[in-house]
Amino acid sequence: MGLELYIGNKNYSSWSLRAWILLKHLNLSFTEHPVSVAGREYNPELKPISGNARVPCLHVEGFQIWESLAIAEYLAEQYPALWPENALARARARSISAEMHAGFMNLRKAMPMNLKLKLKGKPADPAVQRDINRISEIWTEARELFSNNSGPYLFGRFCIADAMFSPIVWRFHIYNVRLPPTASAYMEVMLNHEAMKEWHDAAIKETEAHAHYDSLAEEYGGSR
Ligand SMILES: N[C@@H](CCC(=O)N[C@@H](CS)C(=O)NCC(=O)O)C(=O)O
Numbered sequence: 752m753g754l755e756l757y758i759g760n761k762n763y764s765s766w767s768l769r770a771w772i773l774l775k776h777l778n779l780s781f782t783e784h785p786v787s788v789a790g791r792e793y794n795p796e797l798k799p800i801s802g803n804a805r806v807p808c809l810h811v812e813g814f815q816i817w818e819s820l821a822i823a824e825y826l827a828e829q830y831p832a833l834w835p836e837n838a839l840a841r842a843r844a845r846s847i848s849a850e851m852h853a854g855f856m857n858l859r860k861a862m863p864m865n866l867k868l869k870l871k872g873k874p875a876d877p878a879v880q881r882d883i884n885r886i887s888e889i890w891t892e893a894r895e896l897f898s899n900n901s902g903p904y905l906f907g908r909f910c911i912a913d914a915m916f917s918p919i920v921w922r923f924h925i926y927n928v929r930l931p932p933t934a935s936a937y938m939e940v941m942l943n944h945e946a947m948k949e950w951h952d953a954a955i956k957e958t959e960a961h962a963h964y965d966s967l968a969e970e971y972g973g974s975r
Contacts, residue, residue, distance in 0.1 A: 759788030765918030872927030
């Protein structure tokens with residue numbers, strides 16, 4: 752049975768990407784089970800495969816682990832290098848991962864992940880711009896204080912914090928969000944990550960579409 756990962760549509764499911772990219776980064780062999788999602792808070796159809804009726808959900812020999820951050824923590828127990836080695840860097844990586852998991856609702860609502868789109872972008876409203884500024888600050892600070900020239904990711908080596916922000920990279924890309932140089936350079940690195948490209952290539956081949964997601968994205972992001 753081994754590892755099985757239940758994930759949503761690659762085009763839309765930003766939470767699924769977080770768990771999936773970690774398994775890919777670890778080069779683990781796992782079975783992928785795609786399910787259809789539509790931005791619901793709760794989907795009773797998912798209850799048999801996920802305790803919180805949402806994806807992602809990792810099954811380890813049939814045992815369910817839901818919530819992207821809990822999946823990340825489970826993996827980090829087996830592979831401690833998924834968090835930075837230095838205790839303060841590790842604490843910071845945890846702070847920003849938790850901040851991502853719990854927050855940025857304005858941005859998440861206004862800029863749904865939709866990988867089939869590449870929009871011109873529009874000026875963000877103040878609440879969304881505040882989220883963008885905070886994420887830019889988080890990325891810049893991590894790169895400047897914690898990467899120590901040990902790699903191009905937030906804390907040098909790829910870690911859970913990069914996975915947690917990976918869908919934000921796609922959102923900024925899709926909605927053409929302009930960032931200051933350090934944050935923008937980090938975004939480029941992430942866009943060139945092999946697993947990010949693999950996810951994107953699979954997403955754009957998907958045929959299932961949700962009109963409300965698509966129209967919301969265009970309403971916010973302007974023309975193509
Ligand atoms: N906090 C959860 C969020 C998971 C979530 O909201 N998943 C969405 C898809 S991205 C879902 O499964 N929605 C059910 C549906 O739309 O049917 C996590 O970190 O895993």
